[in-house]
Amino acid sequence: GDSVTQTEGQVTVSESKSLIINCTYSATSIGYPNLFWYVRYPGEGLQLLLKVITAGQKGSSRGFEATYNKEATSFHLQKASVQESDSAVYYCALSTSSSFSKLVFGQGTSLSVVP
C-alpha cells in the first residue's frame, strides 16, 4: 500500500533560522499521487498548508515551499526563516485518484521555534 515517512518526530529551530522537514513517500497505486502538507497549530484543527499535484512543481504558502520530486519520491518542506508563530505539527500526506480521497499521512513533525 501507499505510505509516507517523516523521519523527524520533533524539531527545534531558533527564530530566523532555516528549516527543512523531510518527507518521502511510496505510492503503489497507478499514476502519480497528489502531495500535501497539512499543519495543526496549537489549539486548532488540521489545515492545508500547501498542495502539489504535478511532479516537478513547487507549492508555496506562508513562506513555506515544497517541491514534488518524483525521482527521489520526496516532498520536503522548507522555509528560509522561521518565526515563533510557525510552531506547530506538520504532516506530509499523499492521495491518489479515486472516487473518494484517501489521504495517507506521515507520522507528523512537531516544530518548536525558540527565540
Place this chain on the structure above:
Amino acid sequence: AQTIHQWPVAEIKAVGSPLSLGCTIKGKSSPNLYWYWQATGGTLQQLFYSITVGQVESVVQLNLSASRPKDDQFILSTEKLLLSHSGFYLCAWSLGGAETLYFGSGTRLTVL
C-alpha cells in the same frame, strides 16, 4: 463559505459505554465525508468515507460504525467503547477523489 463543525470537543468515557460523535458541513452540497483517527503517538488513519447519503464504507476495522443520515451530517458511533478507542477523531470533507480534505477541529476521546 464552507464550515465544518464537530461535536463534542472532548469526551471522557468508561470502557463499555456507548459513544456518538458528530460532524456537520454547511455551505457545500453533496460533499465526500470522512472520519480519521489518531491514537496517541500514532499517525492519522482514515476510518470511514461516504460519497452519498446513506452509504458509508469502512476502511479500517476498529469496532466502530459510521452513518450519514443527511447530506451534511456524519456520525461516528459504537455501543461499547474499548480502551484502544482513545485518541483524536477528525471529520473531513472533500469535493471528490484525490481532492484536498478540509478538516474539523476534532474530538479528543479518553476511554478509562
